[in-house]
Amino acid sequence: MPNLPTPTSRSGLRAACLLAVGVVLAGTTAAAPNTPSDPPASRLQRDTDAIHAAGAIGVTVRYTAPGTVRTTRSGEAESHSGRPLPRDGYYRIGSTTKTFVATVTLQLVAEGRLRLDEPIETWLPGVVRGNGNDGRRISLRQLLQHTSGIPGYTAIPAAVPGLYSARGYRENRFRHYSPDELVSAALTLPSRFEPGTAWAYSNTNYVLVGMIVERVTGRSWGDEVRDRILRPLGLHDTRVPGDDPYLPRPHAQAEHTFAGDDRPTDTTVLNHTVADAAGAMYGTPGDIDRFFVALLSGRLLGPAELAEMQHTRAIPDEPGRGYGLGLESTESSCGGRYWHHGGDDLGFSSENGVTADGRRAVLVVKNGVDENDEAGGARVDAATRALIDHALCAPDPTRP
Template identity: 45%
Template structure:
């Protein structure tokens, strides 16, 4: 991905973990108007090296979907507007929503410490769960080290040799926390900001402790089923994607050159609540629209979610939700994410009237910000 800190963040999230195309094919667009700039941006991502892209937008004119490039490099099969794909850290918004629902029900408080729910788990090497709140987990101000930035983790899951040896391993969430605790904290709790997937692994464990049920079951019961999100799932250890879907590709290296590997099948437990979920572009636009319109959270909790801390000069982070000011002055809310072979973005305006979600089935190139700018700054 390109474009300064915003892209760097999404790339890091995509590294949930990290690190000759066919002629582009375009799906017949669904009803909608005014998306020519977005269509050009989709084609530009393919020209930049992404195998294929699928996108859906919702606005006052209805729903519009388009694709470019291919979903399978070996056959040339085009991408589908109905593709399922791994959404990576977009899952964080779903998880934060569940935590905030539990707060609204009086079952926990954002001011609770991590140690209140997970006694003794976050302790050692400078970490202290008695000084970290649930709010600090959700807005990445906890200072807890990011387990996916661990060098050994990177070698195991983001190099070709390591990936193909370990792609089907199951990683329990407490193991991910233990990896993070090998490192010193990034900063004292509440004194700065740094993106850490460990925060949301812990948030998933808190949901399970507070409810007595797997966090994925709570996501399904509280968000997926009420909104009728038929393409959205929490796969656990399931390695395959539901159909329809495209293949997912990675270089499994820090460079954009070299071999391209098919990394579609993977046990996503290495991401757990930080990014294991699967969804589709239509579902994601409906989710973020419903969320920002207040269908999932009471006003107080939505206000908490949209209370932000600065990331850079254009982007702020709330509770599982990013706020980004575009070059044309429009502000969008949402999240980006990625995992092996998959880079995704989903955003909407604060009133929920204009939403966009899209996915690249490659993780080494493509300009996410350019697609978002094309859609929301088109007038």
């Protein structure tokens, strides 16, 4: 999966997650002119420009509320090209994939085919063993909520060299990975803590969830996502690409500056089996927005299952944020909290927010990641959070 943060980041594939936290973006260019549908005076456009000014090469924002759909853009689709960003371009959604996989899993729970608190040894006998990792003491719930203690395979450069350097990327961008291979790599590391006693983001958790879905249904997690979510919702531009390393057009260019490099690498082409059920999907802002609105509106899960998904555990060192079962929450400035799950990939980063009733949603996609500019990444993150909060708290939902 494209772009990953540093080994200590919870959102990037390599760091232990594809979620969006502490992502570092690079490149500053002049903002593209506003289109007629993007009034220059709007708060949403000003906030979009602020993300670009903070360091993102390009930014696309989609906002929806009853009777309102807005798209704002700032920056470029490719550094120093002058090429405008597509209004609804394809991008690799990274860890946002986890919310799709968790939704399918909870549908299987509702059907009585899975139980959240049963040991994963029930479905994957003997798979999770070694270095203190023991599937007999880890539940499905703990995988979904990142409380299993299982380490992330993305923290091992030798296992996923394409995520760690420009040379590694070029030599491995077409490489196929199997779920068993990814899990085996993770189990060479010791368990991080006793299951259920702490929280730590790990992509390995969701690779295992994908394996469980396949064991229970006899079909891949990707097939289940397609038939249970994508087709019923008409999300025609969202895919689980398998070994296909190419994004459909139109799309921005993924640009990733690896640690120690002084120039970005074009990372647009990548075999995403390296992310598997932890982050292998791609989509468009319009599709991903519709998915989250449907989820929070109760169209994909029953009340009991949605409540399980929204039962959160505090995320360490991130006040006001919690992690449920493949879904995060953040306190908003206008009271209550909004729901989301972002994703980082090689050269792409995204974050979103949806109100509890599913009536307002906003999604931010950025292209360009620089692992060497931690301060710039923090500025981009802060500007992104500010945009989401402003949009969801605007007094008039039709004028974000």
